[in-house]
Amino acid sequence: MRTATLQKNDLDRVIDLLSQADYRVIAPQNQPRLDGPDSIDVAVFKEIQSGDSHNIGEGLSTTGIKPFLFPKDEPLFAYENRGKKVVLTEVSLDFPKTVILGVRPCDVASVSSLDAVFSDKNAGFNDELFTKRLEKTTFVSYSCTEPDVSCFCTSVGLAPDSDKGSDLHMTELPDGTLHVEVKTKAGEKIAAVIDALLSGDGDAVARQQAGVAAAEKITRLRDSAPILPWLQDLGNFGDEMWQRLGEKCLGCGACTFECPTCHCFDIVDENSGNKGYRVKFWDSCQFDHFTLHASGHNTRNSQFERYRNRFNCKFKIYEDVFGEKGCVGCGRCIRGCPVNLDITEYMAEVAHKAAIPNAMSADPDFE
Amino acid sequence: MPNIYQPNLMTIKKVINETPDTKTFHLVFQDEELQENFEFETGQFGEYSCFGAGESTFCIASSPTRKGHIECCFRKTGKVTNALFELSEGDTIGFRGPFGNTFPIEEWEGKNVIFVGGGIALPPLRSVIWNLLDLRDKYKDISIVYGARSVADLVYKQEIAEWEARDDVNMVKTVDPGGETDDWDGYVGFVPHILENDFKPDPENTVVVVCGPPIMIKFTFEALERLGFKQDQLITTLENRMKCGLGKCGRCNIGSTYVCIDGPVFKAAEIDLLPPEY
Amino acid sequence: MIEQIREKARELLESGELDVVIGYAEGSDPTRTTPIFCRKPEDTDKLVLDGRCVNTLPAYLNKRHEYPKKGWKKTGIIGKGCDIRAITQLIAENQLKRDEVYIFGAECEGVVAHPEKWDGSLHEGNCASKCSACDVKIPLDTDFYPGEKPEVDRSGPYMVSAPALATLVKMDDEDRFAFWRDDFDRCFKCYACREVCPHCSCNICITDRTMPSWVDQAAHTKGVFGWHLTRAMHLVGRCTGCGECTRACPVNIQVDLFNQKMKEVIQESFDYKSGYSMEVKPPLITYNTDDQETYIR
Numbered sequence: 001m002r003t004a005t006l007q008k009n010d011l012d013r014v015i016d017l018l019s020q021a022d023y024r025v026i027a028p029q030n031q032p033r034l035d036g037p038d039s040i041d042v043a044v045f046k047e048i049q050s051g052d053s054h055n056i057g058e059g060l061s062t063t064g065i066k067p068f069l070f071p072k073d074e075p076l077f078a079y080e081n082r083g084k085k086v087v088l089t090e091v092s093l094d095f096p097k098t099v100i101l102g103v104r105p106c107d108v109a110s111v112s113s114l115d116a117v118f119s120d121k122n123a124g125f126n127d128e129l130f131t132k133r134l135e136k137t138t139f140v141s142y143s144c145t146e147p148d149v150s151c152f153c154t155s156v157g158l159a160p161d162s163d164k165g166s167d168l169h170m171t172e173l174p175d176g177t178l179h180v181e182v183k184t185k186a187g188e189k190i191a192a193v194i195d196a197l198l199s200g201d202g203d204a205v206a207r208q209q210a211g212v213a214a215a216e217k218i219t220r221l222r223d224s225a226p227i228l229p230w231l232q233d234l235g236n237f238g239d240e241m242w243q244r245l246g247e248k249c250l251g252c253g254a255c256t257f258e259c260p261t262c263h264c265f266d267i268v269d270e271n272s273g274n275k276g277y278r279v280k281f282w283d284s285c286q287f288d289h290f291t292l293h294a295s296g297h298n299t300r301n302s303q304f305e306r307y308r309n310r311f312n313c314k315f316k317i318y319e320d321v322f323g324e325k326g327c328v329g330c331g332r333c334i335r336g337c338p339v340n341l342d343i344t345e346y347m348a349e350v351a352h353k354a355a356i357p358n359a360m361s362a363d364p365d366f367e
Numbered sequence: 368m369p370n371i372y373q374p375n376l377m378t379i380k381k382v383i384n385e386t387p388d389t390k391t392f393h394l395v396f397q398d399e400e401l402q403e404n405f406e407f408e409t410g411q412f413g414e415y416s417c418f419g420a421g422e423s424t425f426c427i428a429s430s431p432t433r434k435g436h437i438e439c440c441f442r443k444t445g446k447v448t449n450a451l452f453e454l455s456e457g458d459t460i461g462f463r464g465p466f467g468n469t470f471p472i473e474e475w476e477g478k479n480v481i482f483v484g485g486g487i488a489l490p491p492l493r494s495v496i497w498n499l500l501d502l503r504d505k506y507k508d509i510s511i512v513y514g515a516r517s518v519a520d521l522v523y524k525q526e527i528a529e530w531e532a533r534d535d536v537n538m539v540k541t542v543d544p545g546g547e548t549d550d551w552d553g554y555v556g557f558v559p560h561i562l563e564n565d566f567k568p569d570p571e572n573t574v575v576v577v578c579g580p581p582i583m584i585k586f587t588f589e590a591l592e593r594l595g596f597k598q599d600q601l602i603t604t605l606e607n608r609m610k611c612g613l614g615k616c617g618r619c620n621i622g623s624t625y626v627c628i629d630g631p632v633f634k635a636a637e638i639d640l641l642p643p644e645y
Numbered sequence: 646m647i648e649q650i651r652e653k654a655r656e657l658l659e660s661g662e663l664d665v666v667i668g669y670a671e672g673s674d675p676t677r678t679t680p681i682f683c684r685k686p687e688d689t690d691k692l693v694l695d696g697r698c699v700n701t702l703p704a705y706l707n708k709r710h711e712y713p714k715k716g717w718k719k720t721g722i723i724g725k726g727c728d729i730r731a732i733t734q735l736i737a738e739n740q741l742k743r744d745e746v747y748i749f750g751a752e753c754e755g756v757v758a759h760p761e762k763w764d765g766s767l768h769e770g771n772c773a774s775k776c777s778a779c780d781v782k783i784p785l786d787t788d789f790y791p792g793e794k795p796e797v798d799r800s801g802p803y804m805v806s807a808p809a810l811a812t813l814v815k816m817d818d819e820d821r822f823a824f825w826r827d828d829f830d831r832c833f834k835c836y837a838c839r840e841v842c843p844h845c846s847c848n849i850c851i852t853d854r855t856m857p858s859w860v861d862q863a864a865h866t867k868g869v870f871g872w873h874l875t876r877a878m879h880l881v882g883r884c885t886g887c888g889e890c891t892r893a894c895p896v897n898i899q900v901d902l903f904n905q906k907m908k909e910v911i912q913e914s915f916d917y918k919s920g921y922s923m924e925v926k927p928p929l930i931t932y933n934t935d936d937q938e939t940y941i942r
C-alpha cells in the first residue's frame with residue numbers, strides 16, 4: 001500500500017482537513033496543571049478542534065485510547081417503572097466517524113486485545129457498544145522514537161515502531177519528516193483526505209533505521225517465552241513468589257484503569273424516582289469486592305491473589321482464551337503504581353524460576 | 368436490535384414463599400413470540416433484573432421439559448435479591464439468557480443418578496431432576512440426597528414430599544445437627560456424612576451430581592471418592608460472582624475458565640485442573 | 646543514619662522482638678524506592694532511606710490492608726516525620742495501639758514530590774511542597790532514633806503548604822468549579838487516593854456500599870464529585886498531610902488540596918492539628934457537651 005512523506009509541522013493541517021471531512025478528531029493533549037512542585041505533566045487523548053493544542057509525538061500519554069472504544073461509564077439502556085409495567089429504551093448505537101491521531105504502537109496493538117473480549121469472537125456475544133464504535137474509528141499510529149524507562153513492548157512481541165492494528169502509520173525520521181504508511185482501506189480514506197500534504201513515497205530505509213534505533217533505547221528487557229508454560233503448570237499457582245512480590249500491593253485500581261487492555265466492568269442501575277439507566281462502568285480485579293459473593297465468600301481473599309490474577313490475566317488467561325498476550329508492554333501500570341509494584345519483576349521472576357527446574361518452593365502459608 | 372446487555376421483560380405469574388428468605392417465581396415473557404420460541408437446556412442460568420436495583424445471577428430452576436413458564440428461586444442476600452424479594456405477582460422483571468453450559472443428561476442414560484444438594488443449591492438440581500423424571504425410563508435408579516441447615520431452610524418442601532411419595536425416586540433428606548424439629552422424619556447430620564455412612568451408594572454404573580457451597584462440594588467429593596467413585600462420575604456446578612454472563616466483565620473466571628461461558632456445570636476431573644479460586 | 650537503623654532492625658528481628666520491619670528498599674528503577682517487609686534479619690540489608698522514599702508506610706498499619714491477617718504481633722516501621730504523624734493519628738483514632746508498633750525514626754531532609762521528578766538529588770524544584778512547611782523533620786515519637794534527638798517547638802498553627810491552593814482560592818467560584826470539573830473528567834475512580842491514605846480506614850468505604858448506594862459508583866461527573874466530596878469530608882481533622890493521595894493519583898488530580906483546605910478550617914475553628922497527639926481526638930469524630938453547635942444535642 002501507499003507510502004509517502006508528511007512534514008511534521010503539517011500535523012495541524014492534518015487535523016484541519018480531517019475535521020473538515022467530518023471526522024471527530026481525537027489526539028493526545030497535555031492537560032493544564034496547577035502551579036507548585038506537586039503536580040506532574042499529564043497527557044490524555046481528547047477530542048480536539050482545528051487550532052487546539054496537541055502533543056502528538058511527545059512521549060506516551062498518561063492514559064490510552066480505551067475510553068473512546070470502551071468508555072469509563074456508559075448507559076446500556078433506560079428503564080421506567082410504570083406500576084407493574086416496565087418500559088425500556090435502547091441507547092443509540094450510532095457513533096460518530098472518528099479518527100484517533102498519534103496513537104503509540106502499544107496502544108494501537110491493544111485494540112485487538114479489547115476486540116477479542118468484546119466482539120463475537122468471544123463466545124459469540126457481540127458487544128455492539130464496542131464493536132460499532134470500533135467500526136467507526138480509524139487509527140493513525142505514530143512510532144516511538146524515545147521509549148522511556150518503563151516501556152517494555154519488545155518483551156511482549158511488539159516494538160516501538162510496530163503497526164499492528166494501525167490503519168495509517170507514521171514514523172518520525174531524524175530529519176523531522178514523517179514517513180507515512182497506509183495499512184488498510186480506512187487508512188486509505190485518511191490518506192485521501194490529507195493527500196495535498198503527502199508527497200513522494202517516503203523513506204523506507206530511514207523508517208526501518210528509526211525503528212531499530214528506538215528499540216535499542218529500551219532498557220526493560222524480559223524474556224516472555226517461558227512465562228506461559230510456567231503459568232500453565234498448576235503447581236506454580238501456589239508458588240511463594242506470588243505473596244512475596246505481591247504483598248505490598250495496596251489494591252487500588254490504578255494499574256488496571258491505566259492499562260489499555262484491561263476490560264473488566266461492573267453493571268449498576270442508577271435510579272432517580274421511578275426511572276433511570278443501567279450503566280456499565282470500569283471495574284478492577286484489584287478491588288477486594290470484585291469477586292466477593294453475596295454469601296460473604298471471596299474467591300480471591302488476599303491482595304496478592306488479586307495481583308496474581310492480574311498477572312495471569314495478561315500472560316496466561318489471554319493466551320489460553322484468545323491466543324494472544326493481554327499485555328502490550330506500555331509500562332503504564334509500572335509508572336502509575338503507588339508502591340512500585342512492577343509487572344516486569346514478575347516476568348523476570350517467572351523466567352528465573354522457569355530456568356531452574358524443581359526450584360519451585362511451595363508457600364507453607366498458602367491454602 | 369437492543370444491545371446484549373438489555374434484558375427481555377417477563378411477568379411474574381406466581382410467587383411461592385419457600386422459606387422465610389427464599390422465593391420462587393414463575394415467569395412468562397411479555398413478548399409472545401419469544402415466549403413461544405424460548406428454549407434452554409437444564410443447568411443453564413440467567414440474569415434476572417429488578418429495574419432500579421440491578422441484575423442478579425441464578426439458574427433456571429424449572430425443567431426444559433415443562434413449557435409454559437420458567438422458574439427461578441433465590442434467597443435474599445444482596446441489593447438485587449432484596450429488591451426482587453419485594454416484587455409480587457403481575458410485576459415485571461428483566462431476564463437475559465439462557466447462558467452457560469448444560470448437564471450432560473444424554474451421557475447418563477441407562478445409569479443410576481444420584482443428586483446431592485445443600486441449602487439453596489437445590490434449584491439447579493430441581494431443573495435436572497424434573498428433566499430426568501420426565502424422561503424416567505431412560506434412567507435407572509434416581510436418588511436425591513438433600514440437606515439444609517435446619518428444617519426451616521429446606522426449599523421445595525412440596526416437591527420433596529412429592530418425590531418421597533414416588534416409588535421411582537429414592538429421597539434422602541437431612542438437616543444439620545441442631546436444625547431438626549420434633550416432627551422431623553429425615554436424617555440429622557451433614558450431607559457428606561449421611562452420604563458416606565448411611566446412604567452408602569454403590570459406584571457401579573452411577574453418576575453423582577452435587578450442588579452446594581464450595582466447601583460442601585469439596586467434602587462430598589472426598590466422601591464419594593472414599594466410597595470408590597471415580598472423578599468422571601462426579602459432576603457439580605460452580606457459582607462464582609457474575610455480572611454479564613457473557614464472558615466480558617471479567618469477574619467470574621477461575622484461571623482461564625469463565626464460569627459464565629465454560630460453566631456452570633463441571634466434572635470433578637475438570638475442577639481438579641482449576642486453580643483454587645472458587 | 647540508615648546503617649544504624651538497619652543494625653537496630655536486624656537486632657530486633659534476630660531477637661524476635663519484632664515480627665517484621667516495614668521500610669523502603671530500592672525500587673525497580675533508579676528513581677524509585679518501594680515498600681519492603683523485612684521478616685528475616687538479612688532483609689534489613691536492603692533498607693534505604695532518602696529523598697525518594699515517598700510512600701506513607703503507615704498505610705500498611707491500617708487494618709484494611711490485611712495488617713491483622715498477617716499475624717504480626719509487633720511491627721517495626723520506618724517513618725519520616727510525617728509518617729510518624731500518621732501513626733500518632735491512627736493511635737488517637739483507636740485504629741492502632743502504641744505497643745503494637747516499634748517506630749524507627751530519623752531526621753528527614755524532605756522527599757521528592759513525585760518519582761518522575763527525581764533527577765539524582767533533592768532540590769527546591771522537585772521537593773514536595775509539604776516539606777517546606779514541615780515541623781516534624783525531627784520526628785515526634787520514636788522508639789529508635791539514631792543519635793540525640795533535639796527538642797523542637799511545634800506549637801505553631803497548621804500552615805497550608807501547597808502554593809496551588811492559594812491559586813485556587815483566588816479564583817472565583819465559577820472558574821474554580823470549572824477547574825475541578827475538567828480535572829475530575831480524568832478521574833476514573835481507581836481509588837489510589839484512598840488506598841494509599843493511612844486514614845482511609847473504613848472496612849467498607851461508603852462509596853462501595855450498595856445497600857443503599859450513597860455515591861454513584863460509575864466515574865461520571867456526579868459519581869466523581871460524590872466521591873471527592875465524601876472523601877474530603879471524611880478526612881476532616883484526620884488527614885495528616887502526607888500528600889500521598891495526590892502523589893498516587895495516576896492522572897495528576899491534586900486531591901490533597903481539599904484536605905489541606907480542610908486542615909486550615911479545622912485549625913481556625915477548633916485549634917486542632919492532626920497527628921500531634923495520641924490522646925486528643927479529632928474534633929469531628931468526638932462529641933463534647935460544650936460544642937458550639939446545638940442541633941446535635
Ligand code: SF4
Binds near residue numbers: 261314
Ligand atoms: S499490563 Fe501494564 S504494561 Fe501491560 S498493557 Fe497493561 S498497563 Fe501496559
Ligand code: SF4
Binds near residue numbers: 264314
Ligand atoms: S487484569 Fe484484572 S482488571 Fe484487567 S482485564 Fe484482567 S481481570 Fe480485568
Ligand code: SF4
Binds near residue numbers: 253336339340341
Ligand atoms: S499493583 Fe500498584 S497500581 Fe496495581 S493495585 Fe496494586 S498498588 Fe495499585
Ligand code: SF4
Binds near residue numbers: 726753756780781782
Ligand atoms: S513532610 Fe517533613 S517529614 Fe515528611 S517528607 Fe517532608 S520533610 Fe520529611
Ligand code: SF4
Binds near residue numbers: 831893
Ligand atoms: S487516584 Fe486520581 S483517578 Fe484515582 S480515584 Fe483518586 S482522583 Fe480519581
Ligand code: SF4
Binds near residue numbers: 842883885888889904
Ligand atoms: S488525605 Fe491525602 S494527604 Fe491526607 S493523610 Fe490521606 S493520603 Fe495523606
Ligand code: FES
Binds near residue numbers: 608610614615619625
Ligand atoms: S460473568 Fe462477566 S465474564 Fe463471566
